[in-house]
Amino acid sequence: xxxxxxxxxxxxxxxxxxxxxxxxxxxxxxxxxxxxxxxxxxxxxxxxxxxxxxxxxxxxxxxxxxxxxxxxxxxxxxxxxxxxxxxxxxxxxxxxxxxxxxxxxxxxxxxxxxxxxxxxxxxxxxxxxxxxxxxxxxxxxxxxxxxxxxxxxxxxxxxxxxxxxxxxxxxxxxxxxxxxxxxxxxxxxxxxxxxxxxxxxxxxxxxxxxxxxxxxxxxxxxxxxxxxxxx
Numbered sequence: 024x025x026x027x028x029x030x031x032x033x034x035x036x037x038x039x040x041x042x043x044x045x046x047x048x049x050x051x052x053x054x055x056x057x058x059x060x061x062x063x064x065x066x067x068x069x070x071x072x073x074x075x076x077x078x079x080x081x082x083x084x085x086x087x088x089x090x091x092x093x094x095x096x097x098x099x100x101x102x103x104x105x106x107x108x109x110x111x112x113x114x115x116x117x118x119x120x121x122x123x124x125x126x127x128x129x130x131x132x133x134x135x136x137x138x139x140x141x142x143x144x145x146x147x148x149x150x151x152x153x154x155x156x157x158x159x160x161x162x163x164x165x166x167x168x169x170x171x172x173x174x175x176x177x178x179x180x181x182x183x184x185x186x187x188x189x190x191x192x193x194x195x196x197x198x199x200x201x202x203x204x205x206x207x208x209x210x211x212x213x214x215x216x217x218x219x220x221x222x223x224x225x226x227x228x229x230x231x232x233x234x235x236x237x238x239x240x241x242x243x244x245x246x247x248x249x250x251x252x253x254x
Contacts, residue, residue, distance in 0.1 A: 024096055026074045028054055028115040031234070034146075035061035035072070036106060036122035037081055038130060041151055045070070048119050048149070051234055056113060058105040061122050062086045076112050077105035104133050110141040117145045117238055124150035135222060139177045142219030143246035145237045147230070154230055158182075158214055158221040160242040164232065166208040171226055174203035178220035186212035196221070219244045 031052040035045070037060040045068045055070050059077030063086045066072075075082065075090055079097045087095065098108045106123055123134040134148060138157045147156045158174065166172065172187070176196035183192040188207040191214075196203060204224070214223070225233060 024112055026056060026076070026096070026113050026115075028073075028113070030054055030115070031117035031119065031238070032056050032073075032113065032115045034058060034106075034109055034113070034118050034120045034123075035064050036120065036134075037061050037064075038122040038124065038126040040064055040122045041125075044121050044149060047230075048121060051119060051231075052117075054115075056109065058109045058122075060086075062090060064122060066090075076109045078108070104130075104137060106134050107137045107140065110137055110144050110146065113144075117147070117234065119234075120146055120148040123148050124153075124155075135177060138222065139220060142244035145243070147233055147237065149227065149230070152227055153224050154227050154233060155222050155224045156233065156237065157219060157244075158216050158223045159237070159240055159244065161215040162213070162223070162236065162240060162242075164208075164212045164214070164223075164225075164236050166210070166212050166225075166229065166232065168208060168210045170208040170229065172206050172208050172212060173224040174206065174214070175222045175224060176202060176220055177222060178218065180216055180218045180220040182214060182216035182221065184212065184214050186210055 032054045033048045034056050036058045055072045057065050057072040057075045060081035062075045062082050074094050076096045078099055124131050147154050179197045184190045186209050194201050
């Protein structure tokens with residue numbers, strides 16, 4: 024099962040969504056998909072999700088009754104999170120994820136892992152004050168001077184950079200070694216990395232820049248669907 028959209032989508036998860044976030048995301052795209060109990064959040068905002076994906080262990084019965092059966096895609100697999108199920112099932116140029124950061128730290132860490140396990144997806148996760156996404160092979164971010172930017176390795180990875188106060192060239196980055204948090208932009212930033220292992224973290228007010236950059240960036244990690252199969 025693949026949910027195909029030609030425009031960016033909003034993906035709503037089960038964690039709390041700060042006030043105003045849904046409307047902010049709706050200013051970028053109007054297509055909404057829900058991960059399990061994220062359907063309840065969507066309905067509370069008066070939005071009928073285009074699809075609901077997950078193991079359906081937390082969606083309310085009232086939400087299931089309100090959403091057409093044809094838009095419900097239950098997946099009982101307990102070896103993947105609802106977020107992973109969504110990343111595997113959505114084909115769209117960009118995903119804006121709400122309700123995946125916050126509430127429970129274990130869920131947030133699982134979301135980080137999911138981004139790395141599905142590197143072909145262009146997905147931005149929104150937190151209370153930050154956003155994060157997996158760095159593509161190369162990236163040019165038109166950031167203002169002084170903007171906070173962090174890069175966090177989820178595995179062994181190397182890279183080069185221009186426009187960072189503390190460049191990453193020549194560093195062997197790893198989650199149990201050298202990391203790259205609390206850096207700063209000197210102006211526009213260029214990043215290039217050797218593997219799909221690096222998370223980029225920016226202040227939330229850089230969302231439109233992040234969206235425009237990821238949508239226009241041609242460099243991307245391979246999609247298994249391009250090789251004739253779907254993960």
